[in-house]
Amino acid sequence: MTYSGTKRGGGSSKRERLAAAAAQVLHEQGMEKTTIADIARAADVPVGNVYYYFKTKDQLVEAAIGAHAQALADMISALDALPAPQDRLKALLAGWVGQRDLTARYGCPTGSLASELDKRDDGLDQTLAKVIRVLLDWAEQQFLALGRTTDARELAVALIASYQGISLLTNTFRDPELMASEGRRLERWIDSLA
Template sequence: MTHSEQVRRPAGKRERLATAAARVLHEQGVEQTTLADIARAADVPVGNVYYYFKTKNDLVGAAIDAHAQSLQSMIGALDALPTPQERLKALLDGWIGQRELTARYGCPTGTLASELDKRADGLDRAIAQVIGALIDWAEQQFRAMGRDDAHELAVALVAAYQGISLLTNTLRDPELMATEGRRLARWIDSLA
């Protein structure tokens, strides 16, 4: 998933805080991030954070919502393309376009999902829904290509992306993502 929707600066303080939370949590991790870090990134006085979010978990939940909104915006743009193959390959292009960011911090949604899985507060299920929405969208694309195995293909696509995101980040090598993206594009073409 991309940071492009998260880079724009929303007008309201609550929205700025949620957007900043998504970015800072991605860059620093959940446990290392303080409310003050997020307030500073959102250009909001730290005392105002509590007006909008009572706890850090509330702010993490808002960051998850920001990821979901970013995904929906991205899907809306992809759905404007004429064929499912073009939509899937444009998704890959978006991932490849974020390879430098991924090399530094990993996948924004996948990294957060991995961190939240270690906690017992239920936020892991909320981020899982975001990843599930991406799988569902990819499944629709494969189904539109006439594939009976659309669900399995969608899971394979997202799994490949998450795996290459982990390797790209671990090895700090953005070209790994570009190479895998090209391979996945050929794979999509072979399925038509």
């Protein structure tokens, strides 16, 4: 999954820019290294203004999760415009493969954040799990539409797990071609299921 990136200019509020910047900076630097000043700089917002919208770094993390949720909703909306479930699943793969250079450098934005949040005891991991569940449920619906009524959930889990695994390997080895190769394999797999 990818975040929408930082929006600059009059088309988005400072709050939205800060949320998108938080998602971006947390992805690039991780939670421990990221400061509120880093996020303010990425959003092109004076650091003093951040506290008007978000009192703590945890509130910014929660806003970043909201940015991930919005980016996912936008992506699903675009995918749902495609005519067939097989096309939608392949377009999802193409989006992941299209982000392979970013993944090679920083890992999966949502998966990396989920891994970091799992080490904390504040419930934000469960907030992010709800976002990931939306993608999992959507993928299950695509497999159901392909006629896979008995194993649609298992196939959805396999697809998302494959993406998360290849994201980790792509990042570990800093090799975008790993993601491209796995994307091609997953396309053949989807074709075999239809």
